[in-house]
Amino acid sequence: MAHSYKLRYFNLQGRAELARLVFAAAGVEYEDVRYEFADWPKHKASTPFGQIPVLEVDGKPMAQSNAIARYLAREFGLAGKTAWDQGQVDMLVETMMDIGAPVPKIRQCTDEDEKAKLKKSFAEEHLPHYMEAIQKILEENREGKGFLVGDELTLADLAFMGGQDWLKLAMDNPLEKYPKLQKFVDRIAAIPKIAEWLKKRPETEL
Numbered sequence: 001m002a003h004s005y006k007l008r009y010f011n012l013q014g015r016a017e018l019a020r021l022v023f024a025a026a027g028v029e030y031e032d033v034r035y036e037f038a039d040w041p042k043h044k045a046s047t048p049f050g051q052i053p054v055l056e057v058d059g060k061p062m063a064q065s066n067a068i069a070r071y072l073a074r075e076f077g078l079a080g081k082t083a084w085d086q087g088q089v090d091m092l093v094e095t096m097m098d099i100g101a102p103v104p105k106i107r108q109c110t111d112e113d114e115k116a117k118l119k120k121s122f123a124e125e126h127l128p129h130y131m132e133a134i135q136k137i138l139e140e141n142r143e144g145k146g147f148l149v150g151d152e153l154t155l156a157d158l159a160f161m162g163g164q165d166w167l168k169l170a171m172d173n174p175l176e177k178y179p180k181l182q183k184f185v186d187r188i189a190a191i192p193k194i195a196e197w198l199k200k201r202p203e204t205e206l
Contacts (some may be wrong), residue, residue, distance in 0.1 A: 017165075
């Protein structure tokens, strides 16, 4: 029996977009509920912890963005084939969270000189530390011609591809110095079901 899925979040990519990408990659239908900020207070009490995203599966709620994405990945065969692969996928998903962690501070900084320093540190120190490591992981898996983990699409690939939009809020081209990673992102984005979602998804600021 097929489950019914409802994903509740703001009208943003934000913390729900990885789950949306999983749904797209799996070709599974769901109800994409998007709240405007002004409407959120009246829905807050209906969530487990007063926050979104929330995934409802047959009416039962689950909160926390990464828990939702991992649950869906397991349900749809995108979590990795073996326990080791699943651990590697989790590692890379968490790493993408680490890479993006400085972005809000950069965006919210109102002092232009300080913002310039933060952007410089992000581009010259923080980002290379992670991108060089991820590029090495990619290269060591079938010479970089496939996926980040194993021989099939996983949540790790979706997290890396989808995370680039977030990183672009801090710098124009995060992968400029990493052409192999850019080709990898382009390859994932060109998968038909993913490309279809990227084309039709609502345009939002974040």
